[in-house]
Amino acid sequence: MSFQRIAIIGLGLLGGSIGLACKAYLPEVETTGYDRDPATRKRAAERGLVGHVCETPQEAARQADLVIFCVPPGAMGDAAREIAEALPAGALVSDVGSCKQSIARALAEALPNHRAGGAIIPAHPVAGTENSGPDAGFAELFHNRWCIVTPPEDANLTLLTQLTTFWEALGANVELMSAQHHDLVLAVTSHLPHLIAYTIVGTASDLEEVTRSEVIKYSAGGFRDFTRIAASDPTMWRDVFLSNKEAVLEMLQRFTEDLTALQRAIRVGDGQALFDHFARTRAIRRSIIAEGQDDARPDFGRGDHR
């Protein structure tokens, strides 16, 4: 590991987990951290999320050789501008945001010198839980998860290699792709699922004929699976949808077409079309389990009832 001093800007689920993972797997690395919320800074210090919680972002960044922004996508540009003067010339700038094209643009505008040096390399660890804030992080969050790194074409290759090594040290597998392709992939594997989950939980809350208490009581019939991701951080998700608008709308269009086809099959009573669709979606879950991206136990292993 070539990084000696890592600054983490934003000490929620992701920032906190990176700090705890550094402590666990890279104990020789010094970590500093900052969060604009004083209560989060206080809690971060209590939990020891980073070696030193700073009172200003400049102080956190001043001696860093790697700065990782762990703030909502819409806050990246402002957060980067704040530390622009303090940031050492040779430092690598990265992030953990779920949309890469918009964040790459925001960081490049805020830190033109680092951009010119190929020293801004955005990344996205595809890991998280429905919890947020300084109490949500844990060192094992990135174990066996993928971290997608989206280097610009002129990225500094030494820094790219160091960033890859860093994420691997935290337990992640690293994949490189373009920011544009990342945004399309994540639109379908993450952004559209969240939008759908937020929608159906809202729909179920607003019915007149079925009470909210009934929805809660009988949620084990399937609904509860959607409520987990619909409990995710609203600020972050607002920013994701605004930042990856084109790809999300594109995927949503395809989803709506497919839903309309199934709706029609139900309306006309086409049992064969329904069966054929339902039978082929089983295979993808088997693959997800085979590749270690989900739990093989029934009900995600909830309650460990087997």
Add this chain to the structure above:
Amino acid sequence: MSFQRIAIIGLGLLGGSIGLACKAYLPEVETTGYDRDPATRKRAAERGLVGHVCETPQEAARQADLVIFCVPPGAMGDAAREIAEALPAGALVSDVGSCKQSIARALAEALPNHRAGGAIIPAHPVAGTENSGPDAGFAELFHNRWCIVTPPEDANLTLLTQLTTFWEALGANVELMSAQHHDLVLAVTSHLPHLIAYTIVGTASDLEEVTRSEVIKYSAGGFRDFTRIAASDPTMWRDVFLSNKEAVLEMLQRFTEDLTALQRAIRVGDGQALFDHFARTRAIRRSIIAEGQDDARPDFGRGDHR
């Protein structure tokens, strides 16, 4: 417990779990079982899902004082007709299907004498996993889950009390409601979520720009939550959508309206509308956890990483 001999017709996840739960919690009760698939009968006998696996449904039903149909909704009528001659006059007939109006009609048509005696009382334990078949069942499936009983207006009250006591003995909480209301409630808490999950998993499988391998690798971003219920039994779900068509189409219409509103908010960049929607859906998950209908641990407790 007043039932002495229980016949279980259909030995998949639900039938097998009822058999195992009887063995565990009602050891004095004799159980017989039948499944039309010889391989399922063989496996049911090996696992001891019921006391005696019969070669014909008539043999299973002949001495029963409670017959529970655990076959897909569309197969209930035929299964009931098969045992009509063998069924003792005083026996209670029930089931576990996810649509109650259509099943009540099918059972009543097949067993007019029992219908006349108020001895057909449909029920629906809101419990299950994504697994199916004779290997999927387990005795604890109904623990702290709700069982909805939908008695017709002229139901025999002694039999109704006995059925309630039976489900409570298996660990369930019992609620009574009309079949019509049940079908509306389940349309939103179970049927619509399954339809949405089947749709999005299909959409993700069919993209040209994003490979199936990418969808699987990066599924931890949210998509994998949908794949669990989209791995459920296709035959059963085909029947559910055909049997509860009106309520499902009604809920689907509302979902589509809500999705269109969020789509518009994304398109016009209305961050406040998105934030407001996302913030209010958190509360419902907290309630589901508070009422013991889901696991409070992050990620449903998958991998137990905390």
